[in-house]
Amino acid sequence: MGAFDAVPGGIAGVFLIPIGLLLVIILLAGKGSMASGAALMLVFFGGNPDEREASGKNEGGWIIDLALSVTPSAWKKAYMGERDAEDGEKVLLDLPAWQGEQARELVEPEAVANVKSMQLAPLSVEGLADPVDTCFMSLHPAPGAAADLPPIVLIHGFDSSVLEFRYIAPKLVEAGMRVEAMEWWTGGFTAREPFIQALAADPSATPWDLIRKHQRAFIKRQLGDQKCILLGASLGGAVAIDFAASHPECIEKLILMDAGGESYAQPDPFLTALAADPVTNLFQWRANNGLLPYPHVWAKEAGWRQALRAYLKSGGYQQRVNPTLIKTVPAPTLVLWGEEDDVLSPQDVYKFQADLPNCEAVLMIPKAQHAPALENPSFVADSIIAYVKGQPLPQGAPMPAKA
Template sequence: MAHEQAATVVSEPTHRYFEVDGLKLHYLDWGGEQERHTFVLLHGGGAHVHWWDSVAPLLTPYGRVVALDFRGHGRSQWSRPPSYGPPAYMNDTRALIESLGARVILVGHSMGGAVAQWVAVTHPEMIEALIVVDAPHGPPPLMRRLMWRWRRRSHGGKRPELRSAHDVIKKFRLSPPETNLSRLELEQLALAGAEQLPSGAWAFRFDPETRAWRKNRGRMTKPKIKNLKMPTLLLRGEHSGLVSPRHVKRMNRKIKGSVLKEIPRAYHHVPLDNPADTAAAIIEFVDKL
């Protein structure tokens, strides 16, 4: 298995790779004792492993911690012809879990939380516990979907190339945009998800075709979360505009025995906005398994 060291301010995770469907996919491995627990962290749409940079190191005393770049995201290979969307990302996640050789605590944020729900429903034997971070059951609110649909039309096709790292920083936007991150933290996140090309130009590590998965895959039905039997934690950002209090409470009722917790001082991007309380909520939940 190929790997190389990547230094961060908090710790030094290892870049690792595995193959699925002929694609070389990337994940970060922060280490930890797999005999205790194994955490697999899933990012949201258009994001990458570095959404977890401030949460993952806090979890390593409780087990091995890895974060996956879905195909077409981060350092993972692009799919050609395009094969994206939840079914493909479920396959990526399942293959990673198989390669780790352990039942996992599956933690998914946003789109990653939707994928985590599907994996838990279809492959419960792989999952020790499920943690869904600010992700709805089923599609996001209608207005949010319409906004994303417009963005898919206007940003599809080839990946835009930018002249400099400074232009990467200027172009970078979170979606939804609300966040507690400082300007410097946003700049660091932008550069963590970008690369300099051989031509000298810069570009984001992201395949624009991932936005158009529905034209190839069509609609998906909701996973039957009422069938979930494993311990489940639902986390919602206190100020989230994507997952309403009513919606997450409904999820809580459907998943028998699930735990619901709100993360203070957090919008939709919970692992970025309040990593300390996010990790603390996960640790409190894991201690009771």
Template sequence: MERRDRTLALSGLNFHVTEWGDEAAWPIVMLHGIRGFAETFVEVAKALQPGFRVIAFDQRGRGATDWDPQHNYYTDTYVADLHSVVSHLGLQRFDLLGHSMGGINAIVYAASHPQQVRRLVIEDAGPGAFEASDGATRIRKEFATTPHRFDSWDAASEFMRALRPTVREEARQQRLRSMLKESPEGGFTWRYDHVGIAATRLNPDTSRAVDLTPHVKAIDCETLVVRGGRSDYLQPEMVAHMQALNPRIEALEIPDAGHYIHDDQPEQFAQAVSDFLRREEQETTKEVDR
């Protein structure tokens, strides 16, 4: 599978962008979660070949993208960053997928740019999940208790196994390779801005909080919400509420998956995404067959 990496200078920061697939194919942009990275979507990108140009980028403060010295890690800024990336790449219309924090950003963007987003996939995110779920409590606790550095790779691996017990070891190691770097003090430290992101998550500016409800109502494209059957973040009643708000929203639950569906059940998640995005092509084929 063809892969391309580039750096875009936008809004005073350097953004690392990764693409998979034919550059002339239909584009889909993918947004990772709060401590994620572009590479997390590689298996989904493979499942969408051929036929899709998959574009993912390390959002500010993560991966190979610059950290924000002002700790400006809020939804409005992430959405503005997405708009800058899309504009720079010259994308007029595309599909959009987001996980967790990326899902929040994707909802707001799709609602604000209905002419650009053809189809929307939300992985385990929605109104109430960020504020009031057990998963939100877990994430805040993790930010408060995560070590700044590790003495060894084994120590980091042990920490990640305790943090993500249901995730495949291969996925955990991939995550660590993308999330850690050698520390000047020896051992390893985080590649993402743990201090800045934690400060924003634990002590946010409440005036910049986003109410997702009006944005969910405003979505004007076909939308698929995918929930992990064991997720502690997006609850079934939250999904039902989203569908009540907007009839264009479909829902799918993948059993034996937690909040990180694309890590816990990568094949099922990739198949669900592929089926949804290729639906028109499939229906057209059926009409021809008749």
């Protein structure tokens, strides 16, 4: 082993580490955890993702404690608060082979119920050569309990899954609502390879166009021509905005929850593309060391790392979803936001309020950060149910101070 091989980034890392540590100290002193995480990423996670993984550089190391110290809320709390660690031998779940080995180890009751509700079906998607094996859940009220309401379609965030909604989905069904949700590209157990191949084969192809077409194929399969309530969380909010702007005929109402669109957790598209390799390396390093959001059970799925890299190389959703597009969304919209969101600014609610043509209400979610469906699920579910039924919304947290 060379003198610099043990140092992340090799010889460049030797010179960059002092600068990086200084940046981390400065950022931790008051610049925010997301910026601190970016400094760590650029300093310690450079290099080709495949080569780095093969070399073993993604394994363990002293940097784990440092990484945890700058981890934003969306990777903590309900995400990292439960590790499914138990004394003694675990009883593995009896699941289909396509759900992999990691999912079989789940013990949290809500996660177990959710993963058991998952289905897999091939969907033909415009622009893709092969059908996409799509993971989804379709939950219906008990016979006689269905309310006269449109179904709700839930769109999860970046590198997430329908497990993100495991606390609120049962409450929505109990209220008489039909709940549909699929795992879109980069997330969960949905196949990634058809998207990766399409993007590699056609330089003009974009992730957002293919994701939108995938969502359309799913909604058409599940609902036909019936209109739905569409909810998008985090980056899934940008997915929802894009879909609502492109297919208004499908949407009864729109709900955005701590949504990307006015701002994003990543930098501008050029820098996002430039940082694709170190960001991908960071995700793989977190996966290898058990530091991805709980319960992240798809990191061993084929193409997971490659899909993350391909998405980032595209520059991301800020290439498509921005204030200009938001101003074209006709659907009546509710904006939900965690009052303490430390990933996207709570002040973004004012931008959505100003730019959405039909913003009916803005509601700040108390005791929640960037993952309200996990951090305050009862309030989120109650808010959705009230909005869909046309009832008064619950009392939310105070609106943020304007900049």
